[in-house]
Amino acid sequence: MSLDLGGIAIRNLNKSFELEGRTLPVLQDINLSIQPGEFLALVGSSGCGKTTLLRILLGLEKGYHGSVFLDGVPIVGPSSERGIVFQEHRLLPWLTVAQNVGFGLRELKDAQEKRRRVGEALQLVGLEAFENAYPGQLSGGMAQRAAIARALVNKPRVLLLDEPLGALDALTRLRMQRELDVLVRKEKVTTVLVTHDIEEALYLADRVIVLSARPGRIKRELVVSLARPRDRDSREFLSLKEELLAEFHLDEEEKLERAL
């Protein structure tokens, strides 16, 4: 994907949910520009609206105020320009891995081209040997890799990741973070990662956005300019982590005070 496509602009975004007649603000005054090819992480405690923001970028969430653009064009619904990986792999259990990956390519009619693209995507995530396996036969990490292949098979401009590693065990998670790091560099695709794992955000992202909880507001913006692959034990990494953690604790304290 060429580096000049995949730019996202979010302008004056406000979103609220109606709950039992009350209006619950979820996102407030979000203004954010994401550069083509940038890896952005959205972090925040649960309920801060980070997943809602991602669903707006995906085109699933409607009824908000403000505007969201991809390369200058308003986002009005889902599109093959934007690939998504959810926390659950959401592979269809009755389709093989290759068929699942091909699900993202259904508009492509040329069967040979389709096979080639699916093969390419599977190779990208190292699953080429499992194209005929069924999702039920895969480990959690492998299933999530297949879901990543499905999201990338269309060569989207933007890759949206909704806590994609959240359900994996700790070791698999570390390995997948390394793989994702390499993969996204190689594909040069604009990536937005939603996570509650600060370390994951710091390891992967060029920029980390911290959202405050209820309503979700941009509270902190942190550019991570450490060289890749990043060393989680380096002093710089640890001090950034400390900084972000402090934001979280502040948030918790505020909530506590309000409650008291």
Add this chain to the structure above:
Amino acid sequence: MPKTSAAPAWWRRRGWWLPAALLALWTLSGVFEWVRPLFLPSPLKVAQTTWARWQDGYLGPDLSTTLGRVAFGFVVGSFLGLLAGIGLGVSRVGERYFSATFNAARQVPIPGWVPLLILWFGVGEGSRLAFITIGVFFPVALNTASGLVGVSRQYKELGVVYQLSAWERLWRILLPAALPSLKAAALQGLTMAWVSLVAAELLTSMSAGLANQINLGREAFKMDLVYSGVILIAVFGALSQWGLLKAWDLTLGRFERR
């Protein structure tokens, strides 16, 4: 899938023990006349009667009539039930407009339909077929609808994300995901086909059919005829279910992976 058990044949066939024991007990009771033969004819007598009816050319038509009715009611009722179930289970509009009517109609016990059906379709075969079709229709529609409603939101969202048309969503996501419920729908439909068949043959006037044979036996107090009919219905009912499951596994089994 390799056969998992190296267990001996007699153990693997343990499902046959109970029927075999019942048959043995029944035979013994015939030999020792524990019950008056008038009420409980021996298995041999029942077998002889069945065979004689076959040879006299009564059983063949009875059998084909009954099986034809079951097949018709099952196929037509399942098809209509599937359509109605899809209408109720997929679209909120369908659910809003029709679920009240549907739920009221299905509360009517099937025999309650008889007078109406006779009015609409006459006293002949038409009423009987309509009767069985209705019996199949409701459980199939109900199971289909609840299966489709129960498809997880996560799968449904996939259809939105990949911008599938309504038809593609149904065909590529909803129906395969609801397949276990559809199987339950088919099995219940088949059971209801047999239940309604017997009711239809007993409630409407004389015609061929296995249940009709039971009726004849009752009226003439020929218990061998009654037992023969009951056993034939049990055997063919079990066979039809076995066949349905086999056919299902061969065609749709691969979609049932979870």
